Amino acid sequence: xxxxxxxxxxxxxxxxxxxxxxxxxxxxxxxxxxxxxxxxxxxxxxxxxxxxxxxxxxxxxxxxxxxxxxxxxxxxxxxxxxxxxxxxxxxxxxxxxxxxxxxxxxxxxxxxxxxxxxxxxxxxxxxxxxxxxxxxxxxxxxxxxxxxxxxxxxxxxxxxxxxxxxxxxxxxxxxxxxxxxxxxxxxxxxxxxxxxxxxxxxxxxxxxxxxxxxxxxxxxxxxxxxxxxxxxxxxxxxxxxxxxxxxxxxxxxxxxxxxxxxxxxxxxxxxxxxx
Ligand code: ZN
Numbered sequence: 593x594x595x596x597x598x599x600x601x602x603x604x605x606x607x608x609x610x611x612x613x614x615x616x617x618x619x620x621x622x623x624x625x626x627x628x629x630x631x632x633x634x635x636x637x638x639x640x641x642x643x644x645x646x647x648x649x650x651x652x653x654x655x656x657x658x659x660x661x662x663x664x665x666x667x668x669x670x671x672x673x674x675x676x677x678x679x680x681x682x683x684x685x686x687x688x689x690x691x692x693x694x695x696x697x698x699x700x701x702x703x704x705x706x707x708x709x710x711x712x713x714x715x716x717x718x719x720x721x722x723x724x725x726x727x728x729x730x731x732x733x734x735x736x737x738x739x740x741x742x743x744x745x746x747x748x749x750x751x752x753x754x755x756x757x758x759x760x761x762x763x764x765x766x767x768x769x770x771x772x773x774x775x776x777x778x779x780x781x782x783x784x785x786x787x788x789x790x791x792x793x794x795x796x797x798x799x800x801x802x803x804x805x806x807x808x809x810x811x812x813x814x815x816x817x818x819x820x821x822x823x824x825x826x827x828x829x830x831x832x833x834x835x836x837x838x839x840x841x842x843x844x845x846x847x848x849x850x851x852x853x854x855x856x857x858x859x860x861x862x863x864x865x866x867x
Pocket of ligand 1: 735765767795841
């Protein structure tokens with residue numbers, strides 16, 4: 593697999609310009625840019641600056657993050673979502689970024705929608721977004737978020753949605769902590785059922801050994817420092833032939849306080865062990 597960096601990892605102290613420079617310095621292969629950070633970047637840069645950077649760098653764009661709360665939108669929310677999505681598609685097309693990550697809706701407490709309601713709505717909205725994305729040559733990577741607050745929270749549930757949609761441009765994000773947050777990877781073998789052409793993005797991270805219900809995204813750790821069976825997960829993906837980005841994605845407040853260069857350097861060393 594290739595080494596990737598997701599901008600959430602240093603987002604509180606870094607910016608697009610700094611992430612690009614540091615990822616190139618530490619020989620990352622891919623970067624997952626964030627849409628909010630890109631909006632900041634474009635207040636003082638142009639799309640040509642970004643194109644120019646990638647033209648002369650080893651580092652390449654991989655996936656944009658992220659279009660969130662896609663399910664059960666009001667008309668007003670949907671229009672806002674489509675506007676951001678279209679902005680992302682335009683940037684992606686210009687810089688040759690293949691994937692856009694889309695995330696199910698989060699509820700305050702537990703999501704109380706039935707699985708069937710989530711299934712029907714997800715198929716509908718993912719189809720609508722793909723209709724837009726196709727004309728920009730962008731593919732949708734749907735990411736289940738493991739906690740029960742999210743409408744779609746297991747790889748099984750997300751794969752059933754993607755499978756029925758059955759479009760070349762719709763696939764999945766496999767994220768270690770989201771896999772673990774659902775049931776502590778109790779059914780790790782399920783990963784073997786997902787065909788390679790439906791695995792678009794892989795997010796690599798570890799986490800603290802906390803009970804489900806307590807464990808959250810702030811407990812993410814560098815790969816190898818926690819309790820997720822990363823080796824088993826990466827072995828299954830490699831056996832399938834997945835050889836694209838393993839993108840380091842951390843949302844840990846402690847790492848946000850560190851110097852971005854230290855996080856990016858340490859992150860590269862820790863992640864390379866699993867590639
Ligand atoms: Zn992720």
